[in-house]
Amino acid sequence: MAETDYYQLLGVQRGADDGAIKAAYRKAAMECHPDRHGGCTDKEARFKAISQAYDVLKDPQKRAAYDRFGHAAFQNGGGGGDPFAEAGFNGFSDIFSSIFGEFMDPRGQRQNAARGADLRYDIELSLEEAFAGLEKTVTLDALGKCSKCEGRGCAKADNCAETCGTCGGAGKVRAQQGFFVVERGCPTCRGSGQVISDPCGNCGGEGRALNQRKLSVNIPAGVDEGTRIRVAGEGEAGVRNAASGDLYLFVHMKRHAIYAREGTNLIAECPVSFTTAALGGSITLPGIDGKPVEIKIPAGLQSGEQLRHRGSGMSVLNGRGRGDMIARVLVETPTRMSAAQKKLLEEFRGSETGDECPAMKGFFARVKDMFGA
DSSP: OOOOOHHHHHTOOTTOOHHHHHHHHHHHHHHTOGGGTTTOHHHHHHHHHHHHHHHHHTSHHHHHHHHHHGGGGGOOOTTTOOHHHHTTOSSHHHHHHHHHOGGGOHHHHHHTTTSOOOEEEEEEEOHHHHHHOEEEEEEEEEEEEOTTTTTSOBSSSSOOEEEOTTTTTSSEEEEEETTEEEEEEOTTTTTSSEEESSBOTTTTTSSEEEEEEEEEEEEOTTOOTTOEEEETTOSSOOGGGOOOOOEEEEEEEOOOSSEEEETTEEEEEEEEEHHHHHHOEEEEEEOTTSSEEEEEEOTTOOTTOEEEETTOSOBOTTSSSBOOEEEEEEEEOOSOOOHHHHHHHHHHHHHOOSTTOHHHHHHHHHHHHHTTO
């Protein structure tokens, strides 16, 4: 017998939001409530169907399962076989995983229950270190392989691991919670499927203990603030020689005395005298590679203009070449002058025609026009 679509029962579209579904249910339930129809069996049956539809559609997880598999998602396989198996799934937990992903699937946790945790280590570098790359020694305080039992977890040399009696070696236990069957890692064996009958006194049977170790890691040239470097297998040790986690190095950059960084470019704000800006000249900056970099200043340079020296910036991470060095010129007006210098400037001002500074001349011409002069 064909079953009526839950959305049709409530009179809503498939994309209806929670509010619309709730309102539709209240209206439909009131119209066919048995108490209002003197115990009419047809109304009572419809009321039950509406309530069942609302029970599914109001729950996000049930609704997602229904949208994908229809009524088969809530049947027990009577008569026509197991609908989950027919759809290519091993029970509802597979449907749950398919819809909501591995991060909500308890089996994803179970498969890696004995694996060691990943570790994070924050490392601070100078701009010169980030440019050249280097080998850095880091000190880690973390769970490592137990030196006494060599990771076995047993007090003696022979293997004392036995099948867990709680989960039967599956590493998981199931519990019925209403509509769902929830799988969790076994609390007795912590998902490994085995228990230690004669545990090591140093590690308590886990095969790992807290220790300190030093590790040399290679920092590639060109790293920047926030760069993450993964060192596989150097995280916490796994339970009883299971796989270790990974180590993640997060790079932070120290403030530089001269340069700011924008990607692979280095920016330096360079004050120059107004005579150098007017007549031209050059400035020399210390290169990030230790070599001096000379930057030519053309005559008539304005404050805020940028001069680029190509190929003198930072290394390209995992690539070839370098960025650029950019000198952002700031023309500085003198604040301390001798009498002779002031006299020279007065003579220069007396010789000005206005053509020396065309931008200033144009601006004040517009000001004059506004005054109607």
